[in-house]
Amino acid sequence: MHTGSHYRLKEFLHWTQHSIFLLFVIAFVPTFLYEVVGWKWLGIPWVPIALIGTAAAFIAGFRNNATYDRMWEARKIWGSIINSSRTWGIMVRDYIRADEPETEKEIHRALIYRHIAWLTALRFQLRTPKNWENIHTKKYNRKYLKRYTVPEWETDLAEELKPFLSEKERQHILSKKNRATQLIALQSGHLKALNGNGKLDTLCLVEMENVLNDFYVFQGQGERIKNFPYPRQFASINLFFIRLLVWMLPFGMLNEFDKLGAYWVWLTVPFSIVVGWVFTSLEQVGESTENPFEGSANDIPMAALSRTIEIDLRDMLDETDLPPAAQPVNNILM
Numbered sequence: 352m353h354t355g356s357h358y359r360l361k362e363f364l365h366w367t368q369h370s371i372f373l374l375f376v377i378a379f380v381p382t383f384l385y386e387v388v389g390w391k392w393l394g395i396p397w398v399p400i401a402l403i404g405t406a407a408a409f410i411a412g413f414r415n416n417a418t419y420d421r422m423w424e425a426r427k428i429w430g431s432i433i434n435s436s437r438t439w440g441i442m443v444r445d446y447i448r449a450d451e452p453e454t455e456k457e458i459h460r461a462l463i464y465r466h467i468a469w470l471t472a473l474r475f476q477l478r479t480p481k482n483w484e485n486i487h488t489k490k491y492n493r494k495y496l497k498r499y500t501v502p503e504w505e506t507d508l509a510e511e512l513k514p515f516l517s518e519k520e521r522q523h524i525l526s527k528k529n530r531a532t533q534l535i536a537l538q539s540g541h542l543k544a545l546n547g548n549g550k551l552d553t554l555c556l557v558e559m560e561n562v563l564n565d566f567y568v569f570q571g572q573g574e575r576i577k578n579f580p581y582p583r584q585f586a587s588i589n590l591f592f593i594r595l596l597v598w599m600l601p602f603g604m605l606n607e608f609d610k611l612g613a614y615w616v617w618l619t620v621p622f623s624i625v626v627g628w629v630f631t632s633l634e635q636v637g638e639s640t641e642n643p644f645e646g647s648a649n650d651i652p653m654a655a656l657s658r659t660i661e662i663d664l665r666d667m668l669d670e671t672d673l674p675p676a677a678q679p680v681n682n683i684l685m
Contacts (some may be wrong), residue, residue, distance in 0.1 A: 352652045355682040363632070369491050370631040371624065378601040378623035385605045386616050394606035400599050407592040411633045414589045418581055418641035425643035425651045428572045432470070435565045436660045439466055442562065442665045446555040447545060456668075458545065463664045465538055468515035469566065470660060472530040474653040477573055477644040478503035483580040484645040485638055492639070492647060499683035501646040502654040519584075531570055535563050553622070573644070582642040593634050597627035652677070652684045 364371070384390045443462045449455035464504050478501065486492050486671035509529070520537065527533040542559055545551040551559075580586075604619040611618075643651045662673050678682065 352650065352655075352684045353648060353682055354679045358660065366491055366495050367628065367632055367635060370635070371628060374597060374631070376623045376629040377627070378620040381601045382605065382617060382619045385609075385619075389392060393602055395599075395602045397603045397607060400596070400603035403592065403596050407596045407630060408588075410585075410589045410592055411630065411637065411671065414581070414585055415633060415637040415640070417585070418637045421576055421581065422640050422643040422649070422651070425573065425576050428569050428576075428652065428655050429651055432566070432569050433656060433660055435562055435569070436466065436470070437663055439463075439559075439562050439566075440664045442555070442559050444667055446559065447551050449550050455553040455611070458550065460668055462538065462541060463668060465520075465534060465541075467657075467661050467664065468524070468529055469534040469538075471511050471658040472524070472534055473570055473573070474657055475503050475508045475511070475579060476529070476531055477653065478646055479577075480645070481577070481580070481642070483583070484642045486642075486645045486647050489638075491635070495648060496646075499648060499680045499685060501685055504646065517666050532567075535566055535570075539563055551626055572647050577642075577644050584642070586638075589634060589637070593630045596630055597623075646685075648683045652685065655675050655684050 381393050385393045440463060443459050447455065447458055447462070449458060480487060486496065509521070509525055512524065516524065524530045524533055524537075539560060542551060542556055542563075546553060546556045600617050601623040604623055605616060608618045608622075609616045639647045639649050643649075644653070658674060658677045662676065665673055
């Protein structure tokens, strides 16, 4: 997530420079052939290009609106996780009682730390690369990735779980395929045991199980976005239309600028680049928004949100050695 007021033009040009170079080549070659070689037949009427541009603008707007919805839904999911996590914290602290204060604190700590482990496992699962994601497949994304780090790719899940789980539980969880799912199952089993030995009332057990159910719902919603891409047919037609438009743009501008007089035809190059850049940038923005967990600069900052939850929950345990809040790197917060 970008934390500045906006992307600076320098940043955006750096991200789109590969497209700008290609647009220059696409515009320069036909202009050179038209003006220097004398192939005047390369100039074509502007009307069909305008029609293609209208279709490209329509499909690009549709795609960007849909990908924004995917990103915003992902942010709402994590907002709900934050709220329910705080609810979980106060339920653990206020519902569970034991005769010995130290025993009570240990139970509270185990349930809250296991929840932090669930957050950790969930964000690691959601960062797992998929075939349709673009962060590693597109050159401009790989280049921009050097400006920030993705915590889930810099650390190991097994090490990240160590502070929050016993060694027995950690090994059990690491042996499972869906670690986040099994951590919620451990929480439920722990609550059942507490109810059995009188440390948790049945009514309170039901309420806390409902919160665990909410966590399963939020996890499933995140997995749905992660595992089902923006439909490939719409992504493909958007790409095809915009590429067709930028290839045809200079051919339509040749005759228009040639009417202005000698040498004015060379304005075809900069104007084709500018117009083409607008459309290719819309394509890149939509592409970078459609997968909100892939690790791009526009992703949901799961690590930062998890750290916020961790600070809040450990503060409920009256711990003083709290971790610092996550900070953006080059205005990118992950």
